[in-house]
Amino acid sequence: MEAALCNLKDPLIDHTEGQCFLDEAIKIIVEEVLCKGTDVKQKVCEWKEPNELALLLDLELRESGEQQERLLQRVRDVAKYSIKTSHPRFFNQQFAGVDYHSLAGRFLTEALNTNLFTYEVAPVFVLMEMEVLRSLRQLVGWTEGDGIFCPGGSTSNMYAMNLARYRLHPEVKSQGLWALPRLAIFTSPESHYSVKKGAAFLGFGTDNVILVKVDERGHMIPEDLDEKIELLKSQGVIPCFVSCTAGTTVRGAFDPLDRIADVCDKHKLWLHVDAAWGGSVLFSKQHRHLMKGVERANSVAWNPHKMLVAGLQCSALLLKDTTNLLKRCHSSSASYLFQQDKFYDVNLDVGDKSVQCSRKVDCLKLWLMWKAVGSSGLEERVDKAFILVRYLVAQMKKRDGFHLVCEPEFVNVCFWFIPPSLRGKEGNADYQNKLAKVAPTIKERMMKQGTLMVGYQPLGDMVNFFRVTVFSPLVSFKDMDFFLDEIERLGSDL
Amino acid sequence: MEAALCNLKDPLIDHTEGQCFLDEAIKIIVEEVLCKGTDVKQKVCEWKEPNELALLLDLELRESGEQQERLLQRVRDVAKYSIKTSHPRFFNQQFAGVDYHSLAGRFLTEALNTNLFTYEVAPVFVLMEMEVLRSLRQLVGWTEGDGIFCPGGSTSNMYAMNLARYRLHPEVKSQGLWALPRLAIFTSPESHYSVKKGAAFLGFGTDNVILVKVDERGHMIPEDLDEKIELLKSQGVIPCFVSCTAGTTVRGAFDPLDRIADVCDKHKLWLHVDAAWGGSVLFSKQHRHLMKGVERANSVAWNPHKMLVAGLQCSALLLKDTTNLLKRCHSSSASYLFQQDKFYDVNLDVGDKSVQCSRKVDCLKLWLMWKAVGSSGLEERVDKAFILVRYLVAQMKKRDGFHLVCEPEFVNVCFWFIPPSLRGKEGNADYQNKLAKVAPTIKERMMKQGTLMVGYQPLGDMVNFFRVTVFSPLVSFKDMDFFLDEIERLGSDL
Numbered sequence: 005m006e007a008a009l010c011n012l013k014d015p016l017i018d019h020t021e022g023q024c025f026l027d028e029a030i031k032i033i034v035e036e037v038l039c040k041g042t043d044v045k046q047k048v049c050e051w052k053e054p055n056e057l058a059l060l061l062d063l064e065l066r067e068s069g070e071q072q073e074r075l076l077q078r079v080r081d082v083a084k085y086s087i088k089t090s091h092p093r094f095f096n097q098q099f100a101g102v103d104y105h106s107l108a109g110r111f112l113t114e115a116l117n118t119n120l121f122t123y124e125v126a127p128v129f130v131l132m133e134m135e136v137l138r139s140l141r142q143l144v145g146w147t148e149g150d151g152i153f154c155p156g157g158s159t160s161n162m163y164a165m166n167l168a169r170y171r172l173h174p175e176v177k178s179q180g181l182w183a184l185p186r187l188a189i190f191t192s193p194e195s196h197y198s199v200k201k202g203a204a205f206l207g208f209g210t211d212n213v214i215l216v217k218v219d220e221r222g223h224m225i226p227e228d229l230d231e232k233i234e235l236l237k238s239q240g241v242i243p244c245f246v247s248c249t250a251g252t253t254v255r256g257a258f259d260p261l262d263r264i265a266d267v268c269d270k271h272k273l274w275l276h277v278d279a280a281w282g283g284s285v286l287f288s289k290q291h292r293h294l295m296k297g298v299e300r301a302n303s304v305a306w307n308p309h310k311m312l313v314a315g316l317q318c319s320a321l322l323l324k325d326t327t328n329l330l331k332r333c334h335s336s337s338a339s340y341l342f343q344q345d346k347f348y349d350v351n352l353d354v355g356d357k358s359v360q361c362s363r364k365v366d367c368l369k370l371w372l373m374w375k376a377v378g379s380s381g382l383e384e385r386v387d388k389a390f391i392l393v394r395y396l397v398a399q400m401k402k403r404d405g406f407h408l409v410c411e412p413e414f415v416n417v418c419f420w421f422i423p424p425s426l427r428g429k430e431g432n433a434d435y436q437n438k439l440a441k442v443a444p445t446i447k448e449r450m451m452k453q454g455t456l457m458v459g460y461q462p463l464g465d466m467v468n469f470f471r472v473t474v475f476s477p478l479v480s481f482k483d484m485d486f487f488l489d490e491i492e493r494l495g496s497d498l
Numbered sequence: 499m500e501a502a503l504c505n506l507k508d509p510l511i512d513h514t515e516g517q518c519f520l521d522e523a524i525k526i527i528v529e530e531v532l533c534k535g536t537d538v539k540q541k542v543c544e545w546k547e548p549n550e551l552a553l554l555l556d557l558e559l560r561e562s563g564e565q566q567e568r569l570l571q572r573v574r575d576v577a578k579y580s581i582k583t584s585h586p587r588f589f590n591q592q593f594a595g596v597d598y599h600s601l602a603g604r605f606l607t608e609a610l611n612t613n614l615f616t617y618e619v620a621p622v623f624v625l626m627e628m629e630v631l632r633s634l635r636q637l638v639g640w641t642e643g644d645g646i647f648c649p650g651g652s653t654s655n656m657y658a659m660n661l662a663r664y665r666l667h668p669e670v671k672s673q674g675l676w677a678l679p680r681l682a683i684f685t686s687p688e689s690h691y692s693v694k695k696g697a698a699f700l701g702f703g704t705d706n707v708i709l710v711k712v713d714e715r716g717h718m719i720p721e722d723l724d725e726k727i728e729l730l731k732s733q734g735v736i737p738c739f740v741s742c743t744a745g746t747t748v749r750g751a752f753d754p755l756d757r758i759a760d761v762c763d764k765h766k767l768w769l770h771v772d773a774a775w776g777g778s779v780l781f782s783k784q785h786r787h788l789m790k791g792v793e794r795a796n797s798v799a800w801n802p803h804k805m806l807v808a809g810l811q812c813s814a815l816l817l818k819d820t821t822n823l824l825k826r827c828h829s830s831s832a833s834y835l836f837q838q839d840k841f842y843d844v845n846l847d848v849g850d851k852s853v854q855c856s857r858k859v860d861c862l863k864l865w866l867m868w869k870a871v872g873s874s875g876l877e878e879r880v881d882k883a884f885i886l887v888r889y890l891v892a893q894m895k896k897r898d899g900f901h902l903v904c905e906p907e908f909v910n911v912c913f914w915f916i917p918p919s920l921r922g923k924e925g926n927a928d929y930q931n932k933l934a935k936v937a938p939t940i941k942e943r944m945m946k947q948g949t950l951m952v953g954y955q956p957l958g959d960m961v962n963f964f965r966v967t968v969f970s971p972l973v974s975f976k977d978m979d980f981f982l983d984e985i986e987r988l989g990s991d992l
Contacts, residue, residue: 180703207701209674
């Protein structure tokens with residue numbers, strides 16, 4: 005305490021020293037993450053076993069602080085051993101690549117360090133979020149409506165579920181689910197796992213998530229949806245919510261929105277479109293037909309942090325509703341934050357639409373990037389991704405050993421690599437078992453060598469296959485060629 | 499499409515151009531946000547009416563992109579019209595000030611752009627989050643346990659509620675709340691509004707949040723909790739969850755954890771401590787007694803983005819549980835992400851503990867700051883905040899017109915400013931009505947002049963009073979004096 009008292013006349017933080025550290029740290033970030041981290045001559049990952057990595061990083065937090073030089077070395081180490089998700093050989097997830105305008109927006113967001121709950125602490129961002137949401141809604145085909153940025157698509161999906169049940173039975177907010185008949189949610193087995201997670205979290209229970217059949221390419225079958233709705237009704241359960249997917253996680257399938265909307269109209273159900281992954285096709289005149297009928301939905305979840313490379317996280321929930329449903333459903337009117345006797349229009353205090361209190365500003369990075377390249381620049385990114393995928397698939401077909409799971413509809417390419425020893429052995433009893441082990445083995449090799457990152461998974465009764473998603477604005481034809489060469493190289497002895 | 503085709507051989511993004519833009523943007527951020535934005539000679543806010551601000555910002559998103567110079571002007575405008583939350587005269591919320599080590603960690607987090615769900619995409623951060631959580635748990639008094647970073651304290655509180663009901667009735671995950679008896683949640687009327695929001699979102703319903711009486715300083719009364727539990731039980735309702743608060747939002751009260759833990763033990767209830775605001779006292783040998791008994795809780799929510807200035811968002815949920823409850827409750831075992839045939843220990847794929855899929859990395863900023871100043875440096879910040887508050891209160895008592903709502907227990911100071919015209923008029927019939935208008939009027943003036951930001955609210959039957967929270971490492975005695983002078987200046991003619 006004596007030490008503290010000495011410092012009382014001055015702040016505990018010295019700006020000059022602090023800014024000097026920040027400046028040095030930024031230099032390391034630019035060099036390690038943005039230059040080396042996007043250079044194909046460098047590794048996409050520097051694999052270390054967990055125990056070894058923990059030792060290297062010296063993570064323990066201690067009583068005393070450290071010198072600036074030591075701290076800068078830590079910044080360098082964190083960068084070095086982290087995955088380079090902007091690297092042109094990172095295909096592991098639906099975030100990849102970097103946009104410098106977005107990144108500048110993210111740095112500015114961090115420096116401004118405010119919360120999106122009231123106009124008084126976030127005047128610029130309240131207005132900006134409204135405008136970004138308006139522009140996204142316009143692409144959906146809505147001239148009015150509502151919306152909010154959420155911490156990820158899973159949360160957006162949960163919001164939609166909660167809104168659907170509140171619209172049907174507003175008493176749920178005060179009385180809980182006990183006051184309601186049993187409710188059912190419908191989605192396909194290829195939808196994102198967040199539908200089930202959300203159903204559990206919100207108290208619906210995963211048993212009340214009814215899985216509607218898909219066709220052989222992974223699209224929800226509207227006739228089966230209709231039948232399952234009728235069946236549930238006959239059992240005294242109230243259908244509440246249909247969650248379609250525009251761009252499924254694994255295969256990139258787009259559920260037939262128009263025909264599903266017909267079924268929802270017939271039964272007066274809330275139609276939600278989980279377009280977290282696929283929503284960005286709405287920027288493309290050529291490809292937006294994939295989401296034909298989306299304007300008939302009640303809600304759309306769309307993550308610009310995926311295909312548009314806006315940076316994690318950037319996830320919008322868009323609503324057709326014009327009755328302030330979002331606020332009515334979620335508000336609690338905290339008197340310390342949402343005072344009604346303020347000197348400005350309190351409708352600008354948007355925080356009560358959220359179930360969060362602190363809510364990060366996720367609109368600036370998207371807004372600045374959109375301003376920089378325009379809708380046409382974002383359209384170009386989407387169109388280019390499709391062209392690269394078409395090229396990749398054409399090249400696969402020319403090579404032995406690449407076997408497509410199905411023809412791609414979007415920018416996901418799902419394929420088995422059949423190593424030389426398994427070619428022509430499809431009839432053998434142990435073929436599937438052996439094939440299932442190929443992708444994990446190649447994956448281990450690529451990570452340990454640091455040359456490539458791509459994911460694999462089983463699906464239904466199909467054994468492990470690779471799923472590559474191509475959309476980073478940093479990749480081009482030669483990266484597609486490299487991708488195929490590298491899978492061949494890594495799997496040639498299997 | 500022709501334009502797109504031309505670019506296919508090359509990436510759509512030019513690194514040199516991009517990094518040059520980023521470099522210029524960073525210069526603006528440092529100058530506008532970190533230098534001017536923390537300078538007491540500059541305004542804390544640049545108030546504009548919403549319509550005027552919208553015009554100034556030209557928010558509309560268009561077909562074509564813009565030139566770099568125009569974009570840099572936009573960065574400057576966003577900074578200019580945003581609130582300077584790091585400014586020594588920003589007391590409006592429980593985030594204020596800036597720590598440069600944390601900020602460097604945040605920039606690095608943004609540049610690395612990964613998700614905390616699997617070891618393969620976030621090796622450094624999986625290990626780092628575990629270590630930070632371990633260190634925070636150690637301060638709570640637990641040598642083992644579990645935890646996760648959440649997007650804000652509201653989400654942490656919801657997680658705790660969901661875990662409590664799952665522990666009691668694991669069938670809720672599959673069957674939903676319909677399979678369970680009615681459950682009740684207990685908290686105080688001065689707890690954070692997220693308890694009610696969470697109860698509505700999770701399907702409990704706000705009517706099932708039972709408000710336990712508080713004493714005159716805002717502490718939950720354990721005897722009333724015990725009585726209310728008995729009453730609910732006699733009505734056939736199952737008590738499930740008690741949410742205490744360590745540092746209430748408005749008055750900064752610490753509920754008596756030890757005595758509440760006795761009641762929870764007696765009834766075998768889950769004890770949650772919402773220490774989002776107050777948790778940081780655990781760093782201080784001198785002040786950690788405020789949370790005596792916290793080690794008896796089942797869960798603790800603690801937001802280092804508040805008092806420790808780690809930057810938004812940084813919110814930890816800590817659990818005493820050692821049975822993998824978090825994962826059992828939230829997991830859905832998505833086969834495309836959490837493959838069980840990976841080549842490393844899949845227990846490091848922590849994502850299935852979360853109800854999010856994409857989850858931001860929130861540990862690095864705290865870790866780097868903690869490494870920089872050590873536990874002792876964080877303790878110093880906490881201790882200094884208490885000293886500044888004691889000084890502020892002592893000065894208030896020396897001046898006419900400042901009337902404390904109650905003696906501060908923490909770093910919240912709640913007070914009415916009694917303007918000259920109302921002094922000595924406490925007996926008048928319209929006194930309370932007139933007093934209620936004072937804080938909003940002064941607030942409007944300070945924002946329009948840009949000299950200060952502090953919040954106000956009513957509480958129970960107490961009319962609008964100011965609440966100032968003092969904890970930014972950038973403030974010192976002279977800022978306390980300024981605060982009082984400025985309130986007097988702004989309210990002298992009222």
